[in-house]
Amino acid sequence: MNDSLTHIFVDSLLINNFVLCVFLGMCSFLGLSQKFSTAWRMGVSVMFVIIVSGVLSFGAHALLAAFNVEYLRIIVYIIIIASTVQLTEMFIKKTSPALFRELGVYLPLITTNCAVLAVPLFQDSRRYNLLQSTVFAIAASAGYCLAICLLALIRERTDLSDIPSLAKGTALTLILAAILSMSFMGFAGMGSGG
Amino acid sequence: MSDNAVACHPATPPPKGADNPFVNGLWKQNPVFVQVLGMCPTLAVTNSVANAVAMGLCTTFVLASSNCLVSCVRKIVPKQVRIATFIAIAATMVTIVDYLMKAISISMSKALGPYIPLIVANCIVLERAESYAARRPVVKATLDGLGMGFGFTFALTCLGSIREVLGAGTFLGFSVFGPHFEPWVLFLLPPGGFISMAIWLLIFATWRERKAKKAVAAARAEEEKTQMAVLA
Numbered sequence: 001m002n003d004s005l006t007h008i009f010v011d012s013l014l015i016n017n018f019v020l021c022v023f024l025g026m027c028s029f030l031g032l033s034q035k036f037s038t039a040w041r042m043g044v045s046v047m048f049v050i051i052v053s054g055v056l057s058f059g060a061h062a063l064l065a066a067f068n069v070e071y072l073r074i075i076v077y078i079i080i081i082a083s084t085v086q087l088t089e090m091f092i093k094k095t096s097p098a099l100f101r102e103l104g105v106y107l108p109l110i111t112t113n114c115a116v117l118a119v120p121l122f123q124d125s126r127r128y129n130l131l132q133s134t135v136f137a138i139a140a141s142a143g144y145c146l147a148i149c150l151l152a153l154i155r156e157r158t159d160l161s162d163i164p165s166l167a168k169g170t171a172l173t174l175i176l177a178a179i180l181s182m183s184f185m186g187f188a189g190m191g192s193g194g
Numbered sequence: 195m196s197d198n199a200v201a202c203h204p205a206t207p208p209p210k211g212a213d214n215p216f217v218n219g220l221w222k223q224n225p226v227f228v229q230v231l232g233m234c235p236t237l238a239v240t241n242s243v244a245n246a247v248a249m250g251l252c253t254t255f256v257l258a259s260s261n262c263l264v265s266c267v268r269k270i271v272p273k274q275v276r277i278a279t280f281i282a283i284a285a286t287m288v289t290i291v292d293y294l295m296k297a298i299s300i301s302m303s304k305a306l307g308p309y310i311p312l313i314v315a316n317c318i319v320l321e322r323a324e325s326y327a328a329r330r331p332v333v334k335a336t337l338d339g340l341g342m343g344f345g346f347t348f349a350l351t352c353l354g355s356i357r358e359v360l361g362a363g364t365f366l367g368f369s370v371f372g373p374h375f376e377p378w379v380l381f382l383l384p385p386g387g388f389i390s391m392a393i394w395l396l397i398f399a400t401w402r403e404r405k406a407k408k409a410v411a412a413a414r415a416e417e418e419k420t421q422m423a424v425l426a
Contacts, residue, residue, distance in 0.1 A: 026234045114315040185383065
């Protein structure tokens with residue numbers, strides 16, 4: 001198993017993209033990709049939350065392991081994530097009320113985004129150290145941002161084209177996601193060489 | 195205190211006995227096919243029927259027990275911290291399931307991997323707690339959780355059977371087409387998940403459109419009949 005930093009980065013950004021290959025963060029990926037402007041804002045706020053909560057949960061896991069109470073990890077992680085989201089919300093509200101108004105409804109939704117909770121869980125199971133965890137959190141969240149932006153750009157185009165009424169809505173989005181996912185499978189070859 | 199009471203009991207009470215919460219979750223408000231919620235486990239673990247059923251049953255347990263507990267504490271919890279409380283309840287239930295799964299079958303627990311702990315972040319759990327269990331009596335809330343859970347299991351099994359039959363040529367591990375079948379591996383890979391979900395949504399959309407057309411036709415026939423009666 002190659003776990004150099006570059007490998008972790010490329011692996012979680014492209015080869016095992018969080019959204020298109022591991023199926024995490026589906027709800028917001030399908031729900032918030034109608035317009036590029038909301039998609040990239042959502043992507044960036046999720047990135048921020050993932051990176052902060054990823055690093056914090058690394059510390060929390062070390063603490064839990066020290067006291068031998070690792071069975072509490074799910075509860076602790078979700079509390080960390082919920083408070084990070086709350087902090088982000090307060091921070092954005094204070095510094096940029098305009099941005100807060102635009103993101104408004106989507107911000108609390110980040111708590112139930114499985115991509116956020118998955119980062120600390122994967123960090124545990126792969127036994128990453130602090131530096132590896134940070135790189136992993138950055139790459140995974142960038143992968144999420146990339147995928148939601150790509151889908152939003154495609155959906156803006158399909159909105160203008162003539163499609164059968166049956167397929168309009170979620171079905172079409174899923175087919176688009178399938179094609180995107182197939183093209184991301186092309187990156188699989190990059191991992192085998194290392 | 196009065197503030198809490200308002201939060202827990204909405205101004206317009208739900209119609210009594212309007213419909214059965216169990217059937218509602220199973221079919222009419224099916225979490226996957228109608229509400230399109232909880233997509234992550236739906237697409238991720240349905241590459242075989244056995245995985246799909248196991249995941250569905252785990253989620254059912256979490257949904258029913260967290261709905262029950264949320265409904266029990268609904269009058270005590272202040273409005274401001276209700277979401278945090280619901281999440282903490284769900285996380286406790288998920289921890290129980292996680293350890294139960296490890297005790298029952300290590301191989302299944304490995305196959306489902308991080309998706310068991312991820313039930314906490316499944317939107318269905320929080321959505322049901324917030325929109326249903328927080329303002330209903332215990333029995334109804336539990337029934338709703340069970341119904342939603344079985345609806346979820348049903349949907350997962352539908353997806354899992356398409357993917358396993360086409361992608362591996364087996365159903366629950368038994369060969370369907372015999373040894374000469376060339377498996378359509380794409381259906382086991384991530385794109386297959388998206389495609390088979392799209393197929394099911396299209397099937398349901400066709401069915402619904404047909405039903406709507408039939409209803410329109412029936413209404414028109416009825417109208418013509420009454421007109422004829424009036425003319426006669």
